[in-house]
Amino acid sequence: MSLKNAYLQKVYDKVVAKNPNEAEFQQAVYEVLESITPAIEKNPAYEKANIIERMVEPERMITFRVTWVDDNGNVQVNRGFRVQFNSAIGPYKGGLRLHPSVCASVIKFLGFEQVLKNSLTTLPMGGGKGGSDFDPKGKSDMEIMRFCQSFMTELAKHIGADTDVPAGDIGVGAREVGYLFGQYKRLRNEFTGVLTGKGLSFGGSLVRTEATGYGLCYFVEEMLKDSNTSFAGKEVVVSGSGNVAIYAAEKAMELGAKVIAMSDSNGYVVDEAGIKLDVVKQIKEVERKRIKEYAERVEGAQYHEGCKGIWTVKCDIALPCATQNEIDLESAKALVANGCKVVGEGANMPSTIDAINYFLDNKVLFAPAKAANAGGVATSGLEMSQNSERLSWTFEEVDAKLHSIMVNIYKNAATTAKEYGFEGNLVVGANIAGFLKVADAMLAQGYAY
Numbered sequence: 001m002s003l004k005n006a007y008l009q010k011v012y013d014k015v016v017a018k019n020p021n022e023a024e025f026q027q028a029v030y031e032v033l034e035s036i037t038p039a040i041e042k043n044p045a046y047e048k049a050n051i052i053e054r055m056v057e058p059e060r061m062i063t064f065r066v067t068w069v070d071d072n073g074n075v076q077v078n079r080g081f082r083v084q085f086n087s088a089i090g091p092y093k094g095g096l097r098l099h100p101s102v103c104a105s106v107i108k109f110l111g112f113e114q115v116l117k118n119s120l121t122t123l124p125m126g127g128g129k130g131g132s133d134f135d136p137k138g139k140s141d142m143e144i145m146r147f148c149q150s151f152m153t154e155l156a157k158h159i160g161a162d163t164d165v166p167a168g169d170i171g172v173g174a175r176e177v178g179y180l181f182g183q184y185k186r187l188r189n190e191f192t193g194v195l196t197g198k199g200l201s202f203g204g205s206l207v208r209t210e211a212t213g214y215g216l217c218y219f220v221e222e223m224l225k226d227s228n229t230s231f232a233g234k235e236v237v238v239s240g241s242g243n244v245a246i247y248a249a250e251k252a253m254e255l256g257a258k259v260i261a262m263s264d265s266n267g268y269v270v271d272e273a274g275i276k277l278d279v280v281k282q283i284k285e286v287e288r289k290r291i292k293e294y295a296e297r298v299e300g301a302q303y304h305e306g307c308k309g310i311w312t313v314k315c316d317i318a319l320p321c322a323t324q325n326e327i328d329l330e331s332a333k334a335l336v337a338n339g340c341k342v343v344g345e346g347a348n349m350p351s352t353i354d355a356i357n358y359f360l361d362n363k364v365l366f367a368p369a370k371a372a373n374a375g376g377v378a379t380s381g382l383e384m385s386q387n388s389e390r391l392s393w394t395f396e397e398v399d400a401k402l403h404s405i406m407v408n409i410y411k412n413a414a415t416t417a418k419e420y421g422f423e424g425n426l427v428v429g430a431n432i433a434g435f436l437k438v439a440d441a442m443l444a445q446g447y448a449y
């Protein structure tokens with residue numbers, strides 16, 4: 001892969017040399033460097049201060065051992081990570097992922113994207129990310145608790161309400177955040193907003209649970225409005241059936257769409273009559289079972305083994321809300337061939353670079369993750385504000401703020417794309433808009449930063 005700008009190519013070559021075998025991190029960096037090219041060429045100050053090489057190098061990366069005891073008395077060892085990527089515009093902020101695929105590359109790609117995403121929210125948050133290769137599937141509640149307590153025993157040394165504020169991501173929801181928060185409080189003897197996504201009885205914010213999925217639909221709705229259309233009457237496919245997927249499906253339905261398919265890492269269900277979300281919530285949020293169960297409980301629904309096949313289901317709008325690189329070129333082609341006109345990314349980096357280019361070349365309205373899924377972290381920022389003033393806002397207040405943040409992110413990305421000669425390309429618009437704020441803050445803070 002080659003970039004048009006020599007300075008950016010030099011930085012990218014160094015990234016590849018210094019981070020070998022880190023395909024996800026290299027991919028995330030490449031996509032950003034390619035799309036910010038016009039901004040680098042417009043203002044030579046960025047190259048002079050070598051801003052890009054500084055931005056692709058995390059400020060700090062912590063790797064640690066997490067030892068815990070399983071229900072059979074065996075001592076288990078996992079690897080924990082926290083990348084504190086960039087604090088130019090605020091304390092490090094970003095989720096924790098618990099999944100066997102977690103490694104340095106995954107954590108770094110997520111941390112790097114988080115920096116630009118958080119910048120787009122307009123709230124004062126730097127970027128970070130963390131997690132572990134611990135697999136929560138099939139673990140008992142006590143095992144999850146012991147793991148979280150051990151994980152936090154080390155992480156607590158590196159975070160704080162004004163330093164670094166983690167939250168949830170894949171495999172980390174309200175239950176895990178509760179165990180992590182309890183352990184932090186025990187270790188530090190302080191009650192602070194050190195994590196977001198907390199339970200409502202101990203400093204959590206209303207709407208945080210729904211925020212990423214709702215925010216995604218608010219963003220897509222705005223994008224559709226600009227093309228004189230809406231969610232009403234559209235058929236929607238949503239991949240995943242976790243936090244982001246469930247609340248994206250809920251809001252899409254509220255806005256008049258029919259969600260016809262959802263998935264998990266084993267397979268997908270199609271329900272032409274429209275997915276019954278109360279059944280999905282019961283299976284996933286309460287019983288923590290597989291999506292396959294849906295077809296056993298709902299007449300007329302079919303289950304298909306293998307998660308990739310979901311992209312062959314005919315739809316108007318696709319909302320990938322599961323994981324990175326879940327849409328490759330082949331899936332992108334299948335979506336377009338079946339008439340899909342809109343893709344809104346709820347997951348982080350769910351489309352490969354080839355898939356994104358295919359969507360753009362085929363005039364699909366494409367909402368890139370950094371912008372479209374920023375509602376989760378934006379609402380985390382609102383949780384931090386409520387914690388600082390020791391107040392709780394109503395559901396309506398937080399939802400209205402989330403809505404206006406998502407509308408503004410859309411407008412900022414669309415206007416920036418147009419300003420730089422890429423009208424309609426929200427990948428370029430979002431990357432440049434997110435980049436400029438961070439880069440200007442870094443310039444103002446001197447070369448040693």
Ligand SMILES: NC(=O)C1=CN([C@@H]2O[C@H](COP(=O)(O)OP(=O)(O)OC[C@H]3O[C@@H](n4cnc5c(N)ncnc54)[C@H](OP(=O)(O)O)[C@@H]3O)[C@@H](O)[C@H]2O)C=CC1
Pocket residue numbers: 168169170171172212240241242243244245263264265266307321322323324326346347348373374376377
């Ligand atoms: N939670 C948040 O606020 C935010 C999350 N995101 C991103 O959204 C995505 C989903 O996160 P979230 O909903 O919180 O996570 P959850 O753990 O709640 O749900 C993840 C869903 O994706 C599926 N999934 C996970 N890994 C894979 C895989 N390798 N292949 C296929 N399916 C997979 C899971 O299926 P299974 O149960 O079988 O593993 C599950 O249905 C991630 O990319 C995350 O980074 C982005 C912004 C904010």
Ligand SMILES: O=C(O)CCC(=O)C(=O)O
Pocket residue numbers: 093094095096114117165166167168169196348373374376377378380
């Ligand atoms: O709410 C947060 O801080 C984290 C959200 C997140 O991890 C993400 O935006 O990918």
